[in-house]
Amino acid sequence: MSAEGVTIRSISDPGQKERIAREILEALPDWFENVEAREGYIRDSREWVFFAAEDGGKAVGFLCLKETGKPTVELAVMGIRMAYHRKGIGSALFAAAKAYAVSAGYEFLQVKTVRMGMYEDYDRTNRFYLSLGFRELEVIPEVWGEENPCQIYVMHLRDAVSLTDLILKRRSYRGKFRPDPVPREDLQKILEAGLAAPSGCNKQTVSLIAVDDPAVLGQIRSAIDPPAAETAPAMVCVLSQRICAYRDRCFATQDYAAAIENMLLAAEALGYRSCWYEGHITDTDRICDRIAEILDVPEGYDLVCILPVGIGEGEPGVPKKKPFEERAWFNGFRKGTEGWE
Numbered sequence: 250m251s252a253e254g255v256t257i258r259s260i261s262d263p264g265q266k267e268r269i270a271r272e273i274l275e276a277l278p279d280w281f282e283n284v285e286a287r288e289g290y291i292r293d294s295r296e297w298v299f300f301a302a303e304d305g306g307k308a309v310g311f312l313c314l315k316e317t318g319k320p321t322v323e324l325a326v327m328g329i330r331m332a333y334h335r336k337g338i339g340s341a342l343f344a345a346a347k348a349y350a351v352s353a354g355y356e357f358l359q360v361k362t363v364r365m366g367m368y369e370d371y372d373r374t375n376r377f378y379l380s381l382g383f384r385e386l387e388v389i390p391e392v393w394g395e396e397n398p399c400q401i402y403v404m405h406l407r408d409a410v411s412l413t414d415l416i417l418k419r420r421s422y423r424g425k426f427r428p429d430p431v432p433r434e435d436l437q438k439i440l441e442a443g444l445a446a447p448s449g450c451n452k453q454t455v456s457l458i459a460v461d462d463p464a465v466l467g468q469i470r471s472a473i474d475p476p477a478a479e480t481a482p483a484m485v486c487v488l489s490q491r492i493c494a495y496r497d498r499c500f501a502t503q504d505y506a507a508a509i510e511n512m513l514l515a516a517e518a519l520g521y522r523s524c525w526y527e528g529h530i531t532d533t534d535r536i537c538d539r540i541a542e543i544l545d546v547p548e549g550y551d552l553v554c555i556l557p558v559g560i561g562e563g564e565p566g567v568p569k570k571k572p573f574e575e576r577a578w579f580n581g582f583r584k585g586t587e588g589w590e
């Protein structure tokens with residue numbers, strides 16, 4: 250993501266976060282003159298989700314998110330060097346943070362600032378938040394004292410992503426994962442999404458094994474050569490049974506394809522990244538059979554695919570897709586779409 254050549258990057262190293270926060274906040278005395286508060290932000294930024302705006306490798310702004318409740322995340326602090334104001338960098342930082350908050354499954358985003366009408370600089374901040382779509386929740390004078398009445402703004406995030414947006418946004422992720430474990434509730438939801446998929450004649454030919462035990466993951470990892478999904482903190486292994494639906498018709502492949510897509514979307518909706526690894530493990534070297542052995546999978550079940558699950562450290566690549574009108578039409582082959590008639 251970029252605004253006027255500025256790149257937005259997510260930062261994970263606590264030391265780097267602290268350095269950037271210090272550099273930027275110390276350069277913004279009009280907003281961060283209270284040393285105690287400023288040092289608090291700098292220290293706490295080490296633990297927060299952190300996005301930096303960089304121009305030629307130099308940090309020119311940053312934004313931090315902190316969880317304030319299970320469904321709620323707060324835009325805890327943001328700062329942009331004065332020379333970079335009014336260039337769309339705040340909006341670009343915010344867009345990256347909002348995308349993260351949505352994909353991490355948060356429902357609300359809140360931000361606090363000094364109420365409109367008190368100071369010119371803060372009035373600009375208020376107008377900026379309103380322009381992003383924040384709504385006034387409440388003013389609480391006690392938070393920072395009568396002279397700095399605290400305006401709380403809130404934004405509902407669930408409206409921000411529809412199922413169609415999620416489908417369009419999903420991408421295969423092959424990068425590094427953060428080590429955070431995936432809670433069992435989330436793994437269970439992903440498995441349930443897989444099992445909820447349609448199946449030919451309702452034969453339910455798909456079975457699933459979620460793996461989150463580091464020892465078992467380690468065994469699986471050592472079976473995958475060349476390596477893939479090495480850093481994933483969890484994995485779903487997809488098993489398929491060749492059960493005939495009727496006569497000699499077997500829909501097992503279609504069944505597991507539907508289950509896999511459901512799980513990829515469920516993982517994405519819960520804020521995780523994944524990738525459909527099938528070609529890699531079902532080739533002539535039959536990595537899939539070795540994984541099946543590790544998991545004590547009995548005869549009659551084929552292990553057909555693995556799906557790593559975890560929070561991505563980076564962003565997925567963007568594959569080149571053929572244009573819409575080359576693959577989809579209205580009312581006949583190559584009809585009804587601009588460019589073909």
Ligand SMILES: Cc1cc2nc3c(=O)[nH]c(=O)nc-3n(C[C@H](O)[C@H](O)[C@H](O)COP(=O)(O)O)c2cc1C
Nearest residue numbers: 419420421422423524525526527528529530566568
């Ligand atoms: C049947 C099937 C097998 C796949 N096998 C692999 C694989 O072994 N390794 C891999 O990196 N991606 C694999 N993928 C993911 C595709 O490469 C990916 O979906 C495609 O490049 C489009 O990218 P997107 O998922 O980001 O839209 C597989 C996808 C499908 C549907």
